[in-house]
Amino acid sequence: xxxxxxxxxxxxxxxxxxxxxxxxxxxxxxxxxxxxxxxxxxxxxxxxxxxxxxxxxxxxxxxxxxxxxxxxxxxxxxxxxxxxxxxxxxxxxxxxxxxxxxxxxxxxxxxxxxxxxxxxxxxxxxxxxxxxxxxxxxxx
Amino acid sequence: xxxxxxxxxxxxxxxxxxxxxxxxxxxxxxxxxxxxxxxxxxxxxxxxxxxxxxxxxxxxxxxxxxxxxxxxxxxxxxxxxxxxxxxxxxxxxxxxxxxxxxxxxxxxxxxxxxxxxxxxxxxxxxxxxxxxxxxxx
Numbered sequence: 001x002x003x004x005x006x007x008x009x010x011x012x013x014x015x016x017x018x019x020x021x022x023x024x025x026x027x028x029x030x031x032x033x034x035x036x037x038x039x040x041x042x043x044x045x046x047x048x049x050x051x052x053x054x055x056x057x058x059x060x061x062x063x064x065x066x067x068x069x070x071x072x073x074x075x076x077x078x079x080x081x082x083x084x085x086x087x088x089x090x091x092x093x094x095x096x097x098x099x100x101x102x103x104x105x106x107x108x109x110x111x112x113x114x115x116x117x118x119x120x121x122x123x124x125x126x127x128x129x130x131x132x133x134x135x136x137x138x139x140x
Numbered sequence: 141x142x143x144x145x146x147x148x149x150x151x152x153x154x155x156x157x158x159x160x161x162x163x164x165x166x167x168x169x170x171x172x173x174x175x176x177x178x179x180x181x182x183x184x185x186x187x188x189x190x191x192x193x194x195x196x197x198x199x200x201x202x203x204x205x206x207x208x209x210x211x212x213x214x215x216x217x218x219x220x221x222x223x224x225x226x227x228x229x230x231x232x233x234x235x236x237x238x239x240x241x242x243x244x245x246x247x248x249x250x251x252x253x254x255x256x257x258x259x260x261x262x263x264x265x266x267x268x269x270x271x272x273x274x275x276x277x
Contacts, residue, residue: 031166032197033153038210048204048213049197053167072171073183077192079269081217087210130217 002137003068003110005103012065014057014096017121020046022090028053045087051127052080054088055116058098059131062114070135078111079132085125094118094126101130108138142253142276148206148239153198155190155224156232163194177228189223195235195266196220199259202239203272212275214252219268224261235261244276251276 022044029039029047038045063070088094095118102113116129160174169191172179180188196218204210226233236259243254257270 028166031159031162032194032201033159034197034201034204036201036204036210038204045211047197048200048210048216049193052193056168073173073179075171077220079217079219080193080196081215083215084213087213132219 003070003103003105003112003135007068008100008103010062010065011097011099012058012061013098014055014061016057018054018057018092018094018096020054020088020090020092020094025050025088025090042090044090046089048082048084048087050088051082051084051118051129052131054094054118055096055098055129058096058116059114062098062100074136076134076136077131078134079130081130082127083130084127086127088118088126092126093121095121108136110135110137142241142244142251144241144244146241148202148241148255150236150238151198151202151205152234152236153201154232154234155194155198155226156230157188157226157228159232160188160190160194160226163191167191167193169193185223185225187225187227190226190233192218192220192223195224195259196270198235199237199257199267199270200272202237202257203255203274206239207274208277212277213272214275215273216271218257218270220266221268222261222264222266224266233261235259235266239272242271249275 025044098116104111118126239257242256259267
């Protein structure tokens with residue numbers, strides 16, 4: 001199994017929306033050692049990189065696409081970028097969709113770029129995440 | 141008034157194994173290279189390494205500590221150039237983040253500051269092209 005350019009455009013929607021809870025935001029802020037008061041309380045917003053956690057439900061779908069044949073332990077995260085329309089807030093219910101945008105190959109290494117859009121149930125844009133993964137298929 | 145060349149207060153973060161375990165739990169990223177020496181060695185890594193997303197989260201604190209409201213962050217991107225190796229001891233690994241305003245621009249909603257962030261562990265830069273864009277009021 002291998003990955004090629006025909007897989008560009010494949011889209012993976014998280015099976016369920018992500019319900020953002022204020023205690024989850026606090027837990028995440030604690031885990032990154034960030035005591036910013038904006039990340040606490042009823043009106044908490046999430047730290048910027050929390051967008052990756054919300055998007056990871058869609059990434060899981062991509063990782064489980066048997067036709068891609070990816071293995072988590074062979075993946076290195078090469079780059080990550082977020083563009084925010086607004087911060088994620090406690091109480092948000094967020095849908096995530098990941099779409100493969102670029103596939104490049106160098107020997108056994110496959111470089112996959114995908115874009116994850118985060119929107120509310122009503123379609124309000126929250127953020128777009130662009131990720132670059134390197135997958136090494138050597139000995140696979 | 142934010143000016144090009146303004147340096148933001150730097151931040152040093154120490155990452156220990158317990159921090160990686162806590163981040164794994166909070167983020168749901170349980171890739172064993174972030175907690176198992178055996179798995180890290182099997183993949184020929186120099187040791188257990190910090191989650192890139194944890195390093196990225198720590199780096200942007202330099203910016204979100206500096207602005208009044210983290211909601212003013214409009215863009216943030218990094219490249220993961222070197223892994224942060226976290227030994228299984230009490231000392232852990234220290235990463236120092238610094239940042240500087242590189243550009244002040246405008247869009248149709250107002251002023252924007254583009255900030256370059258540098259992340260250094262030991263002698264090595266662990267992030268490349270780390271850049272945040274914030275709305276300036």
